[in-house]
Every structure is written in C-alpha cells, then in structure tokens.
Amino acid sequence: MTMIATKFTIIEALNQALAHEMERDPRVVLLGQDIGKNGGVFRVTDGLQDRFGENRVFDTPLAESGIIGTSVGMAINGLRPVAEIQFAGFIFLAMNQLVSQAAHMRYRSAGQYSCPMVIRAPFGGGIRSPEMHADSVEGTFLQTPGLKIVVPSTPYDAKGLLTASIEDPDPVIFLENIKLYRSFKQEVPTERYTIPLGKAAIVQEGQDLTLIAYGAMVSVATEAAKAIKAQTGATVEIIDLRTIWPMDEETIIASVTKTGRAVVVHEAPMAGGVGAEIVAIINENCLYSLLKPVTRVTGYDTPFPPPGLEDNYLPTPARLTSAILRTLED
Amino acid sequence: MLMHDVELDKPYQVLDPHGQLVRPMPQGLSDESLVEWYRTMWQTRFFSNKVVALQRQGRATTWGPLIGQEATAVGMGAVLEPQDWLTGSYREAGAYFARGFPIAGVAYYTRGLQPPREVCQPGGRDFRCLPLQIVIATQMLHAVGLAMAAKIKGENSVVVGGCGDGATSEGDFNEALNYAGVFKAPAVLVVTNNGWAISTPRARQTAAENLAARGVGFGIPARIVDGNDLLAVYEVMKEATDRARAGDGPTLIEAITYRLGAHTTADDPTRYRPKEELQYWEARDPMKRLKAFLIERGALTEESDAQLVEGAEAFVAAQVQLAHDHPAPGADGFFNNVFEELTPRMERQREDFRHDYGLSEGK
Numbered sequence: 001m002t003m004i005a006t007k008f009t010i011i012e013a014l015n016q017a018l019a020h021e022m023e024r025d026p027r028v029v030l031l032g033q034d035i036g037k038n039g040g041v042f043r044v045t046d047g048l049q050d051r052f053g054e055n056r057v058f059d060t061p062l063a064e065s066g067i068i069g070t071s072v073g074m075a076i077n078g079l080r081p082v083a084e085i086q087f088a089g090f091i092f093l094a095m096n097q098l099v100s101q102a103a104h105m106r107y108r109s110a111g112q113y114s115c116p117m118v119i120r121a122p123f124g125g126g127i128r129s130p131e132m133h134a135d136s137v138e139g140t141f142l143q144t145p146g147l148k149i150v151v152p153s154t155p156y157d158a159k160g161l162l163t164a165s166i167e168d169p170d171p172v173i174f175l176e177n178i179k180l181y182r183s184f185k186q187e188v189p190t191e192r193y194t195i196p197l198g199k200a201a202i203v204q205e206g207q208d209l210t211l212i213a214y215g216a217m218v219s220v221a222t223e224a225a226k227a228i229k230a231q232t233g234a235t236v237e238i239i240d241l242r243t244i245w246p247m248d249e250e251t252i253i254a255s256v257t258k259t260g261r262a263v264v265v266h267e268a269p270m271a272g273g274v275g276a277e278i279v280a281i282i283n284e285n286c287l288y289s290l291l292k293p294v295t296r297v298t299g300y301d302t303p304f305p306p307p308g309l310e311d312n313y314l315p316t317p318a319r320l321t322s323a324i325l326r327t328l329e330d
Numbered sequence: 331m332l333m334h335d336v337e338l339d340k341p342y343q344v345l346d347p348h349g350q351l352v353r354p355m356p357q358g359l360s361d362e363s364l365v366e367w368y369r370t371m372w373q374t375r376f377f378s379n380k381v382v383a384l385q386r387q388g389r390a391t392t393w394g395p396l397i398g399q400e401a402t403a404v405g406m407g408a409v410l411e412p413q414d415w416l417t418g419s420y421r422e423a424g425a426y427f428a429r430g431f432p433i434a435g436v437a438y439y440t441r442g443l444q445p446p447r448e449v450c451q452p453g454g455r456d457f458r459c460l461p462l463q464i465v466i467a468t469q470m471l472h473a474v475g476l477a478m479a480a481k482i483k484g485e486n487s488v489v490v491g492g493c494g495d496g497a498t499s500e501g502d503f504n505e506a507l508n509y510a511g512v513f514k515a516p517a518v519l520v521v522t523n524n525g526w527a528i529s530t531p532r533a534r535q536t537a538a539e540n541l542a543a544r545g546v547g548f549g550i551p552a553r554i555v556d557g558n559d560l561l562a563v564y565e566v567m568k569e570a571t572d573r574a575r576a577g578d579g580p581t582l583i584e585a586i587t588y589r590l591g592a593h594t595t596a597d598d599p600t601r602y603r604p605k606e607e608l609q610y611w612e613a614r615d616p617m618k619r620l621k622a623f624l625i626e627r628g629a630l631t632e633e634s635d636a637q638l639v640e641g642a643e644a645f646v647a648a649q650v651q652l653a654h655d656h657p658a659p660g661a662d663g664f665f666n667n668v669f670e671e672l673t674p675r676m677e678r679q680r681e682d683f684r685h686d687y688g689l690s691e692g693k
Contacts, residue, residue: 029482055482061512066471066505073475073489076460077415079482096465097502101472108461110444111667112451145668169670198673246673 007185010176013155014044014120017162018082020192022052025080028166030057032067032084032120041086042122042181064090068097068119072105075115080166088123088175089135089304102171103146118165119173124216124267125314126179128307135304136268138175138244142277148172148197149244153218155186157242160195168197177216200248202255206235209261209328212252212278214241217265217315224320231321234328244274252278253285260291261327265315270298291330297323341554341586344561347614349622356565361629365638367408367428367560368620368630371400372642374424375617377433378591380646381440385595389654390440394420395591398558401616402522402585404428405563406490409571413485415476417460417469418492421522421589425492431457433646437653443663449656467497470506470519477515477580488516488574490567496527498544499535507548507582516574518567519550519582522557524589529602542584550582557585558616561623588614661687 008016021028030045030052036059039046049057060067064085071081085091091098098119106114125134141149150165150172152158158176165172203218204225213221218240225236237255241247256262262282264275275296282294297315305313344353378397384390396403403424410416410429418425423436432452438445439462451457463469473491480487497503498521510517521541525532538544545552551573555566563585570581588611592599624630630638665672665680672680684690 058513061505061508063501063505063508065502066509069468069471069502069505070475070478070509073472073477074479074482075475076472077476077479077483079479093501096468097471100465101468105461106667106669108444109667110446110450112447112456113460114670148669246675249675 004191005187005189008155008188009182009185010152010155010158011042011044011181013159013188014162014176015046015048016188016190017159017166018045018048019051021163021166022048022056024192027078027080028056028082029074029079030082030084031060031071033060033062033086035059035084040084042178044120044176045084064093065097068094068102071117071119072097072102072115075102075117076105076113080116082118082120082166085119085121087133088121088137089132091119091121091137098147098173099144103144106170107146114169115171116169117171118162119171120176121173122176122178122181124177124179125304125310126216128310129178131304131306134178134310136266136299139268139273141173142245142274146170148246149175150197150242151175151177151215151244152242153177153180153215153240155188157195157201159188160193161197161242163192164194164197167194172197175215179216195242197243198246198248199242200251201240201242202251203238203240204236206237206259208234208236208259209263209324210237210239210252210255210259211324212239212241212262212264214244214266214274217267220315220317220320221265223317224324227317227321228324228328232325232328236324247277247281249281249285252281256282256286257289260289262294263297263320263323263327264294265297265320267299267314269301270296271301273298292327295323295327341556342562342566343556343559344565345559345619345623347558347619349619349626351623356561356568359561359564361624361627363408364560364620364624365629367404368617368624369638369642370404370428371424371560371617371620372639373433373646374400374403374427376643376646377423377427377436377649380650381437382591382595384440384650391442392594392596393440394594395589396421396424398588398590398611398615399522399524400424401560401620402520402557402563402587405560405567406492406520408564409567410490411487413487414571415458415460415473415487415489416492417463417473417476417489419466419469419494419497420462420464421494422492423462425490426457426459426462429457429459431459433649434653434656436462437650438656441653441658443658446659449653467493467500467503467506469493470497471502471509473517473519474506474510474513474515477510477517477574478513480516481513486575488518488571490518490520490571492520492522494527495521495523495525495532495535495541496530497521498541504544507544507550510580511548511550514579516577517580518570518574519580520567521582521584522587523584524587526589526593526599526603528593528597540584542582545582550580552582552584554584554586557587558614558619560616560620587616661689
C-alpha cells in the first residue's frame, strides 16, 4: 500500500488519529473540558464535534475525577472513551478514579469488566506556562499496575501511538509534551496506522553510548549526540521509549550490552522516576557490559519551577552533553 | 405524581413501623413478589450474619454487616430489568442479591479472593453488578458513566448507584450528581442513610437538614424515603427508574435506615453509639414491618413465615458452601487480569514466583 504523506504537527497528527478512530469505531467518544466547540485549549479536538456530533464529542463540567470516573463507567458499558485532562498537572484530582478504579477494574472483577479508555493530557515545560501546568507525571504512574503510559515524541509516532492506545483493551495515559505540539512538522501518512505499545524506537544507531529518552527530551538527545560526534567522533545510540510502561526492556538491554555506557534523560524529577527504573534494568541485565556508571540527567528533585526559572531546571543539550562526555571518559 | 409531592423533611412511607398501610399499596405489586423480596431480605440478613460468624472463625475477611438495611437494599435491586446496571459499596450487597446476583459471588469475595466469572455469572448471565466498591463514593461516578453510555448508545437501560451517608461528603458524590444532571443520565443515585459513617454521625457530614436537599443544587429531583419500608422504597425506586427509562433523567433518593450492626467486624459501635438509639431502631426492624403486613394480608402465615426464614438460612448456607467449594485460583492467581495480556516482565516475575514456590509449569 502506498501511503500519501504530508507534513503535519503533533496537534494535527493527533487530531487525525482521533478522527480516524471515531470514523472507524462508533464506540469511540471524546470528553473533556472545552474540547467541543473550542476544540480543546490546544485544539487537538478541533472540528471533531462538528463532524461527529455532540453525542460523541462533548464538554464536561469542570471536574477531573468526574471525567475519569464517568469514563470508567462508559468503558465498562461498551464505549471507548478518550478523555482529555486539560493539563496533566491537574490529574491528581482524579487519582483514585485513574489508579484505583480504571487501572484496577479488570483485576478487581477477575476479568469480567475492563476499562479500554485513553486519558490524554498535555504536560511538560519550556513554554512559560503558569505553575502546575508543566508537571511531568509519568513517574507517578510507574507504580500503577494496570495502566499503560505512552509519550510520543514526533507527529508520526503521536498518530500511530494514539491509534494503538485507543485500540488497546486496557487503560492508557497518553502524555503529550506541550512544547512539541507545534514545534515541528513531519511527514505523516494520511491513512490509519498503528505503532505497537511497549516497543521503543531506535532514533539513531551508535556504538559508544546509549542515550535513553522520550517525549521532548528526544530532540535534546539528538542535539547532544550531534555535539558529541562533532567534539569526539563518538557515536551515540538514541532510544526513544515511546511507551514508558510496559517498558521495552529488550531494546534497552540489547543496546547497553553493545555500547557498555548509558545515559538516561527526562524532565521529570530524578527520585524514583523513569530513569531510576531504567538504571535498575541495566543493573540487573547489563552490569558486566558496563564500562561506566549509568548517569541520569533529569529535572531536579524540586517542584517544577515557576516559568521564570524553568530554563534552569529543564535538561538542555549542554547539560546532557557534559554528562555524556563524563560517561565516555575511560 | 410522587415527584411533585416534594416534602424533603418527611420520609415517604407506605407502611408504618407496625406494618399498617398509611397510603395505598403501590400499583402493580403482587403478593408473590412481595414474599420473594421478603425472602431476599432474610437471605441478606442471614448472609451478613453468616459472614460475621465466619470472620470470627478466621474463615472470612473483614466484613461490613448489612443488617437493618435490608428493605432499602432489596428495594434498590428489585426494580431493575435485565439490561440495567447496579453498582454499590460493600454494604449494598443486598441490592445485588435482589437483582439476582449470586450470594455465592459475594461469599467467594469474603474468602479474600476476587470472585471469578463462573461464580458471578452462573449460566453465563451477566448481572451487570460492578465489584462492590471500597473507596467511598467512587462508584457513583461509575453509575453515571454507565448511564451516559446507555444514553449515547440509545439503549433502554438504567443504572442504580448506591452509597452511604458518609459518601455524600466526598467530591465524587457531588461530581456524580452534577454529571448526572448535566448529561440527563438515566441514573438513580441512592444514598442509604444509616445514620453513621463508622463513628461519625450523619449530623457531622453536613449542616444541611437532610441529604436529599443536595439534589436541588444540582437540578435533580430528590426524594426521602423510609428505608425500612420496602413498599415505600420500591415505589420511589420504581418511579425513579421509570423516569430514567423514559428519558427524564436522574433522581437522587435518600433512604433513611439504620446500621444495626457494627461498621465492620473490626469495629465496636458501643464506643460511640447510644444504646437507646439501637433499641429505637430495633423496634423499627424492616423484617418485622413487612412480615406484619404480609401476615395481615394473608400472603404469609406464622407457619409459612417460619418455613421461609428457615429456607432462607439454608439457602445462604448452601451458597456459602458453594463459594467455599469453588476452587481458588492458583497461588500465582494475583498475576491474572492486570492487563488483558501479561507484560514480558510480569511473565518473568510469574516464572520466578512459580519457581520460588515450587509450582510446576501451568499451575
């Protein structure tokens, strides 16, 4: 099949994925705050209410627990809700419904009922958003068995991963870096396609060090790798996790076994985060291949700072480059 | 119409505490169904008492007794059609039984295990009862979501969500009422006001005169009903489910009843509850009221009542036995149903577990 590809932003790619799934599957409904006429505060659902009607694309009262709690009921009763939480930083209002209910319904009911639903939430810093709007929450959900965590880094991935998430039989939290929404365009097939959950991508191959990233940190990683190549000639293999959970351990292990050095980067705080999990995986599986300790380059163990200080908090190519240089030293 | 007869401070009553009709009998009720529901009330009471006894013997987990609330519970469940849904807290099991959900299903749960499909759905029939909810008020949003889905799909089903008086203080309860109102969901939200949330009296949950008044703020019609009067609960529930089925939206119902037992088997209510209060409510026992009515009607005699009560106890014993005879999942059963499929890591963890516990492959 030849696919016609045109260049789109992540916003447009997500919008396409939603439209395709709504067209294909009458069970898919969209709900959230200001997602109808307004098309969502970032316009991800732009035009979808006009196209699919208010019965399938609807605004909710301003209550996050209500959004996820009613989605649980809708999913059990045969729909495929795709709920938007306006900013991931507000998701804590709905933690019980997401963690103890949506993620545990299949388990609690011994498989009789399940919650095939997607919770989309914009997150991340770098756009001077007000406080509480930029928090990275993925690490929080690593301790939520029953929930899948997806973070796309490109328009192509965003479309394929969202489609796969909607199709998935279990609840998925789909985190969208606000900074990436419109930052670049990429060729995206206009047809429907999926990218399997739980599979990482190798963004570029390399021999000397493995750099593990996701979301907005993938482009930071790419930049750092370029700088390293220019400065030292060393080649860096970049892994984009794409799905945070379940994590593609195989790809990580294979790469680190090959390179013997690894750096993990994310903008969430360091303590108990995705990076810690990755370091543990490497420790358990690649210890005898390691030439240097694995380094984490992350946000600091502080709250996400106010917009005036966020640039000092977020991992930059420079910070990442110096961490890589240290890890490359013999 | 009852709904327009809003007297929020006076519980709606059909039978007085002595079993005398204070209003005409609700239409369309047969003696046979009344006797059936009376039987379910006894099954509910026997079941609750049985689990307390089993817990004392170390054969059941912590249990929240339901006794005293049987009329509310059975009235909630009895009005439902096969296509309807029901979700309640751990103290609403009687409503599940009235709906047809097997007592064995809840009995299995009290073994400390998730009841499997074959126990909950004998003969393949899904009773559409969600797992008894533990986190207070949570299920009210599920009820509204189930109802929203029914409406979106154009199905003629309604949903009953049940919670207690303490739940009305939770955000989810209020969000549920709000969503139900905004989306005109075919849901009936029932608050079983039994006076106590563990040791916290109803008066400490809200300064409002009653809980049903909450409906006004959310634009939802509300009723207060005598929760120890099965006929009244039935009538109010029937009207509310009829409204929902007709597309007229949700109803909030506050049923006034009393938790005759402890909060759970781990609780000692003598620490906080006056004895006189318990005596007052024991005299208003829902079983006594319905029995007096059925005997006066000739639907029951002292003799047939004794037989019915004995039969209910035997039935419960058989259901509990069934649950205890049903195989438990393997020692590694806790790996099941986290996701539709195990993740690669979980596969490895299960293998390790099996190895550590000396389990052979596939057990």
